[in-house]
Amino acid sequence: MASPRDTTINLAHGSGGRAMHELIERLILPAFDNPRLAALEDQATLPLAALAAHGDRLAFTTDSYVVAPLFFPGGDIGKLAVCGTVNDLAMSGARPVALSCALVIEEGFPVADLKRVLESMAATARAVGVEVVTGDTKVVERGAADKLFINTAGIGVLPAGIEIGAARARPGDVVLASGTLGDHAAAILIARNELALHSDIASDCQPLDGLVRAMLAACPGIRCLRDATRGGVATVLNEFAAASQVGIRLHERALPVKAEVRGACEILGLDVLYMANEGKLVAIVPREAADAVLAAMRAHPAGADAAVIGEVLDQPRGSVLLDTLFGGQRVVDMLVGEQLPRIC
């Protein structure tokens, strides 16, 4: 570390001076360990020819990560910051190539925790085969940020002929989910320890690029693909229904949900359809390809619990319906605000 007495981050680590350089050289470069970052230029350069060999378009995305607690069962903010951006790239069908990493650190943050987060980011990036090639570090005064915020941006290469988009769903198509819903939100709620609930629920935080490649191999004509993060499956499907001007019908009995997550939802009066996932996607595929895509998903570790959860209808345009477990039906609308636990 910068020096033996630096067990916490202080304002000097973001000042641009010697302390910051030591932080970068002793903590950040070794974690990400690649020559593009090690060059310490103000930017990373990516040779075009190597990219063009894999496709005809670039995909580009960014996301900021703020989560409390920073470490939770199944992941941490570092793993989240890599998976989230990798998944946003993957949902276009792109192969992720390079990431940036910008850290906003609150003064007083333990260096050991920062090291743990960076190592988690690096391990996740290595598993995906993507490099963190450029970055930035800022330290803000105590109270100006909550411990650690991370922004990652990512670039991926999109193979020719892949056209995935929210407006491409057609009546008759089939809706698939890649696994159990609500695990991440339930794990975070319980990890916050405000509920005095104990459970083994772990976040589903995982990269989905491999799963998407397997799905595209089974059906290059996948219509819509999105990871069901904030707002959950309900929000994603409302976006698809609105953009495609179709109706979508879900079947409650087909929704994959872990018993522990259902239990937490029952206690708190939350609806799993709106709960965040960090390693699950929703896909709309042509009916004739549904069986092949489902089989490809189930054969991949990230899609072992994949299921058909509904279908696309001509009507009611722009709306999502649910056939309830009970034989009734209702509208599944967008959430107005954050889902809040009910009184009684």
Add this chain to the structure above:
Amino acid sequence: MKYADEFRDPDLAKSLVAEITRLADRLAAGRSRPLQVMEVCGGHTHTIFRYGLKDLLPPAIEFVHGPGCPVCVLPMGRVDDCVAIAEHPQVIMTSFGDAMRVPGSRKSLLEAKADGADVRTVYSPLDALKLAQAHPDREVVFFALGFETTMPSTAMTVLQAEALGVRNFSLFCNHITIVPTVKAILDSPDLQIDGFLGPGHVSMVIGTRPYEFVSRQYHRPLVVAGFEPLDILQSLWMVLKQMDEGRCEVENQYKRIAPERGNGPALDAITRVFELREFFEWRGLGSIDHSGIRMRAAYAAFDAERRFSVPNLKIADPKSCQCGEVLKGVIKPPQCKVFGTLCTPATPLGALMVSSEGACAAHHQYARIAMPPRAAAAATMN
């Protein structure tokens, strides 16, 4: 899932619905309007919409969604008072999650929080008491809301605060009691309701006897009902059966939870800490005598209304709102002049659009479009 799935069995539902339809057909013969059954409690309203029960029932039966959503019936003036307390710099205001968005005339608690007030969501009043112990230099106030269901937990928390000698904890008490309000609805001249589903969780505390006036004086059947979809269907069937047999009684479908005499220790705690207010304002319904609850003088030290000065202004409901008529079953949510246009869950004007348990919000969220017939498209579902 154990103790939940048993009460959501679609096959049992089918046989109940068949029985209900048979009874409803018989009762509807010779009537010019549908049978109206009021579910008093917002929890019932939520179940009815969430499971699409309306869709399963014959058109001869209409649910009228009652006033039993404590968040919805809270008047704007009380929210303003709560915000005013929250804005004291030394105060940490604590609240259940779904009270955070209730609009006041100036702002909601959520907006007050964004403007710098220290407002925190808790899951129990005991969490607020713990917060008071952890922050002895601050004043922790709990925004106490709800019917008899939540009263025992706030009363017990006050008793515990007293026992522990915690001096920086108080309640902003907005508890209300359902019985006078059911009576006010029954006294209304335009009343059309034929029977009631009674709030099961209130009866868990007060028992079933306080409702006996409904059958004795007003000659309407009332069945205390649980909150799972089969509970609602069975209770509805019990109401219709009473009508069919010419009976008029208070019956208890929720025996597994609600004892006839209620819960003694819970009632004791309520009586020790709380007393009735002369009158209390309900959003959409106006002032109802003896329907509000305040803290007894002996617990003045824990009463935020006595510890902080509040504006205590009465703010009139927006004129365009027809919440009162919806609550009495005179009109249905979509028949209100502002439903879905000026009044939506994102911009609620009226009480019933505020919480997901409010009749209008539930209608807007779950049932505002006409349901298409179900196609035989579930072929791939296996």
